[in-house]
């Protein structure tokens with residue numbers, strides 16, 4: 001069922017796939033510019049700390065919108081792993097139905113072509129249900145984990161448990177769709193882990209909950225200081241189960257520079273103009289300058305020749 005690969009995607013003669021996107025905006029997915037701002041802040045802050053290397057992990061990659069973004073923050077020696085079923089069937093009927101209705105055209109090839117349009121090498125791809133992640137990813141190795149795969153309660157409970165196993169000390173774990181009406185199972189699983197477990201929320205955006213299995217206080221202190229200078233994000237603080245939670249809202253968030261494609265978009269050829277026959281310019285000039293009687297004789301002589 002599961003396969004692991006790191007092979008680059010090109011056609012057999014080494015040319016990039018012609019269906020590859022030429023701009024990040026062409027990659028389909030669910031990754032708002034305002035969550036891009038927050039990912040950039042969390043990952044950039046981790047990258048400033050050379051003392052703490054760690055891998056990146058995404059559960060649920062779809063066509064690569066968020067994975068391509070994550071790939072930019074890899075430092076030498078670090079690894080990005082994505083786990084997705086892609087075009088493999090799910091193991092239970094509810095998950096099968098979820099994927100059939102939400103991602104009917106998804107293929108692993110589509111993900112790989114998109115990813116390779118922006119990065120020189122693929123991430124490690126685990127094409128399998130996310131339930132295998134705790135066995136496949138090194139325990140305690142990941143500094144940033146994006147959980148965005150199945151939105152069904154039982155699956156999310158497993159993903160939450162896996163994030164604890166593979167997360168490095170102080171890792172940031174992000175849960176997508178933690179409060180949407182189309183997936184109450186995510187809300188139930190995530191808030192249970194907060195209220196009755198040891199998952200500690202740092203902040204929430206409209207779509208994602210950012211948390212840690214460690215101490216959220218250092219993350220929150222730096223986050224609040226940074227938010228003071230961001231006129232494009234509003235924020236407030238709520239208390240949940242006796243702990244502060246930073247709420248962040250979008251007021252025209254200015255996204256970071258998007259990932260750039262490795263190959264620039266082809267420059268459009270100039271639009272074709274009217275076709276000119278050889279000598280046409282001289283003929284027009286002669287028509288303007290010569291007396292009509294001479295012009296008529298030349299035209300008649302040309303007709304006789306042809």
Ligand SMILES: C[S@@+](CC[C@H](N)C(=O)[O-])C[C@H]1O[C@@H](n2cnc3c(N)ncnc32)[C@H](O)[C@@H]1O
Pocket residue numbers: 028029030031059060061062063064065066067083084085086090095099103106128129130131148149150151155
């Ligand atoms: C919401 S999409 C991911 C979106 C992506 N992160 C983005 O930002 O564009 C969810 C993905 O989870 C995958 N998925 C669903 N159930 C899964 C499961 N049990 N195990 C692994 N992947 C699963 C689907 O194939 C789909 O690609």
